[in-house]
Amino acid sequence: MLALTENVTEIVKQLAAEVPEVSGLRIAAEADGQSLSVSPADQAAPDDQTIEQGGATIFLDAPAAVMLDDKVLDGGVDEEGNIQFALGQQA
Template sequence: MLALTENVTDIVKKLAEEVPEISALRIATESDGESLSVSPADHAENDDQVIEQDGATIYVDGPASEFLSDKVLDGGVDDDGNIQFALGQQA
């Protein structure tokens, strides 16, 4: 299962506090089958895996959950306020 760093859980919780219609982030496979997208979400879709960690929720669609099963999601906010995410291999 995808693991989340403290940075990511803090980002998701802050987004949910600041924008009430966002309760989570959703990671989904793009139509090309090769890329992933991350977007704000207010609910899980039918085939989503729900990851809850330290008060943060991430929804991951079926195909993406397979690919991400041994990964860790990290993130940060740059000086301009842009959120950036990175994937790494779980130890």
């Protein structure tokens, strides 16, 4: 199962607190089967896997859940306020 770093949980919690119609992030596999999209979401889509960790909620579509099963999601905010994500291998 995808693991979240403390950085990501704080980013997602802050986003959900600042934008009332957002309860978490949704990660979905793109049609090419290689890329992922990340977008704010108010709820899980049908068949999504829901990950709740440290007060943050992430929704994963089925293909993304398989791709990310052994990964760790990290993130940060740059000087302009843009959120950036990175994936790593779980230890």
